[in-house]
Amino acid sequence: MIGSLAVILGCQLLGEVTARGLGLPVPGPVIGMAAMVAVLWLRDRFSPPVLAGVEPAGRFLLAHLSLLFVPAGVGVVGNLDVLAAEWLALAAALVLSTVVTLVVSVVTFRVVARAIGQP
Amino acid sequence: MRGGTGVMKGDFALWVYLTQGPLLWLTVTLVAYALADWLSLRAGRHPLANPVLISVALVGALLVASGTDYATYFDGAQFIHFLLGPATVALALPLWEHRALVVRSALPMLAALVAGSVVAAGSAVAVVWAFGVPEGVLVAIAPKSVTAGVAMSITEAQGGDPALTAVLVILTGMIGALVVTPLMNGLGIRDYRARGFAVGLASHGIGTARAFQVDPVAGTFAGIAIGLNAVMTALIVPGLLSVLR
Known part of the structure; x- marks a missing residue:
């Protein structure tokens, strides 16, 4: 779980640095999504043990995607x-x-x- | 902090303690969502029992009733809000899982992206223009279908009010999540690639959350549409607005 969260945050960090560094009109996390696809390709292609458990944190986040919009939604009310x-x-x-x-x-x-x- | 001084005693001291840390409003947000998700599940994931809408109504009512301002609430809720970025990265998981289907759908997606993106921005601007609103409002509503962060920077670059855009983006997400299921069923569309892509394009992450409730393939294509429409809208909005200026 912790390892897979670290991989996700690492991908997002790479995305934010790329987006801001190059001034792209793409959100950092979207570039991070592309980086994560590359990670999954690496996992399936070479099966390094370090990438074996790379999915749990992402699966957990996607299962509760609705929750993540609540703080912004409450902002609308005010x-x-x-x-x-x-x-x-x-x-x-x-x-x-x-x-x-x-x-x-x-x-x-x-x-x-x-x-x-x-x- | 808790014992309080001579002025702050008992219940009031406890309240001050709770409002100074993130614990209270973080807990409230999770409990409200757990309740809303349970209701949504009990209602068979009926579109009107939207967990985002129910949670927001519950938390909003509590904030008003307790006289708490949004900044105090957000001190706690920011830990949840932060996870939006990692969740976007996590969209790579279903995307990779369904990659064969995604590659096969490239052409329909591209066509739907161009048509949908132009209509999303153009129709919103056209309606408010017909009402004769000030130019600032025209600018703020143009990127309303795009994920909040990008939408706000598009508005800012065009000289509009990003705060108004943020509110319009969230409302668009909720409208899309509420109408998509009955609308698509009414149209007789059974292709979950198309249904998902449309709702991700029209109403970003909140529409995508709805799509994942209905079907994993719909959720996958909705997630792809968020990213593509962010880029597409950033490219077309300056041209669209220059026509009206």
């Missing part, structure tokens, strides 16, 4: 006044745009998938 002046426009935009985005994305995905012969 800051709803920033919406006050334009609340109707903002509520309409968020609901409409989210629904339209979901529909456009899923339909585009399916149309292209079918076009290349994936049922």
Whole structure:
């Protein structure tokens, strides 16, 4: 567990250093995700004993992903006044745009998938 | 700290002690989530019984009732908030597990990314523009589908208010998590790659958390969409806003 957490934090650290160092518009943890993929490739390719138990911490975090958004969500409750002046426009935009985005994305995905012969 | 001086005695001294450390609000957050997750499970993971929404309502009500400000709460909750970064790294696990399917889906994902990204930013900006809101609000809502950290830096670079963006991002996440399941079922979409990718693109990590509740493949594709849409939106928002200025 501790070893796998250290690997995850190491990947994130590498990602943050890369993103900030090169001024990339990608979040550090996303580059960290790519680094973690490389770690998993190394594990499967060479099976070094040190990478044998690299999964538990990540599995644990993903199983409770909802929990991790609670502190930010509570922040919204205390800051709803920033919406006050334009609340109707903002509520309409968020609901409409989210629904339209979901529909456009899923339909585009399916149309292209079918076009290349994936049922 | 606990015994208190002549002024701070008994219950009040205990309260002061608790509010000065992270213990109280960290515990409250975990208990609220445990309760919310139990309710969600009891409700058969019904979309309306969203554990994020229930936990936020419980904790928010407690903060208001106890007159606690957000900064005090966050002193405790920051330990949980910090784990968002490591959790993003951990998305590599399902991604690696399903890599064959992911590679096979590259083309549909790319098409959905371009269309979805433009519509996510464009439609939100178009609606608030039709209401005649000030320019600052146009800027703040453009990256609302992107993961919070990146969305705030996009807004900041365009001269908008990142605090407003943060609130809009979280609300977008919750809306997406609430509507995705009934919407996709209504459309008759049974391809969990497509369903997951759409919800990750439209409503980032909160939508992804919902996707993992429904199906592991949906969660995997939602996680990929978070990263891709962050890059895509950062690239298109400056152009989109320059059209309206």
